[in-house]
Amino acid sequence: MRFALLGSGSRGNAMLVQSGDTCLMVDCGFSVTETVARLARLQVIPQDISALLITHEHADHVNGAARFASRYGIPVRCSAGTLAACEKLGIESTGTFDPETDFTLRDIGVIPLTVPHDAREPTQFVFTDGVHRLGVLTDTGSITGHICRLLRGCDALVLECNHDSTLLENGPYPAQLKSRVGGPLGHLSNAQAAGLLTQLDCGQLQHLVAAHMSERNNTPALVREALAKILSCTHDWIQLATQDAGLGWRELVAAY
Ligand SMILES: [Zn+2]
Numbered sequence: 001m002r003f004a005l006l007g008s009g010s011r012g013n014a015m016l017v018q019s020g021d022t023c024l025m026v027d028c029g030f031s032v033t034e035t036v037a038r039l040a041r042l043q044v045i046p047q048d049i050s051a052l053l054i055t056h057e058h059a060d061h062v063n064g065a066a067r068f069a070s071r072y073g074i075p076v077r078c079s080a081g082t083l084a085a086c087e088k089l090g091i092e093s094t095g096t097f098d099p100e101t102d103f104t105l106r107d108i109g110v111i112p113l114t115v116p117h118d119a120r121e122p123t124q125f126v127f128t129d130g131v132h133r134l135g136v137l138t139d140t141g142s143i144t145g146h147i148c149r150l151l152r153g154c155d156a157l158v159l160e161c162n163h164d165s166t167l168l169e170n171g172p173y174p175a176q177l178k179s180r181v182g183g184p185l186g187h188l189s190n191a192q193a194a195g196l197l198t199q200l201d202c203g204q205l206q207h208l209v210a211a212h213m214s215e216r217n218n219t220p221a222l223v224r225e226a227l228a229k230i231l232s233c234t235h236d237w238i239q240l241a242t243q244d245a246g247l248g249w250r251e252l253v254a255a256y
């Protein structure tokens with residue numbers, strides 16, 4: 001199994017998870033043209049994509065979803081609440097999933113993960129090829145016991161490190177937006193992400209990727225410092241998925 005991010009942040013999100021002939025896209029927050037260009041960077045064409053999973057209805061996750069899926073005939077899967085919230089955008093799901101029930105899309109097992117976020121019925125995911133587990137957690141306001149249970153023992157984690165609380169507090173956002181972003185249904189701070197890591201067994205982590213980083217209220221150095229301290233690793237072992245470059249393919253290997 002391998003994964004890559006087309007881009008990550010408040011101006012657009014999309015990622016790929018691939019195993020065997022199955023290639024899943026998670027979210028499509030870029031225009032069709034931009035999505036196709038970013039896929040090309042990863043040597044992928046739209047026709048390679050088996051299904052599009054949507055985490056929630058916020059624009060940075062669905063901006064191009066309806067047009068991209070319909071242009072290339074890609075099946076869309078999301079929770080019923082996300083679908084209801086996306087209907088006005090023209091997104092047609094080929095099947096909703098129950099956020100409490102695991103399912104399989106061809107070669108990839110999908111474990112939905114319900115999260116506290118200010119959307120209708122948001123989910124994040126754990127993916128498995130039967131050997132490895134990849135946990136994806138962004139757009140989450142607080143850490144729950146449920147999140148800890150499902151992310152325990154993952155081989156790779158894509159983890160939201162949205163903001164540094166002090167930079168957010170002293171930054172340029174209006175007060176209302178500050179309290180939304182930093183609130184229990186907003187986004188994870190570096191400290192919250194680090195706190196989650198203390199509750200997981202990270203012994204088998206091959207990749208830790210910081211994602212959905214704010215360009216105004218965070219810095220790569222602060223992210224790396226917060227996470228590396230918990231894992232006792234070097235700062236550059238922490239990988240960063242950026243808004244413009246995303247993250248190239250990362251492989252999960254058998255004998256690590
Ligand atoms: Zn988002």
Ligand SMILES: [Zn+2]
Nearest residue numbers: 056058117139
């Ligand atoms: Zn969101």
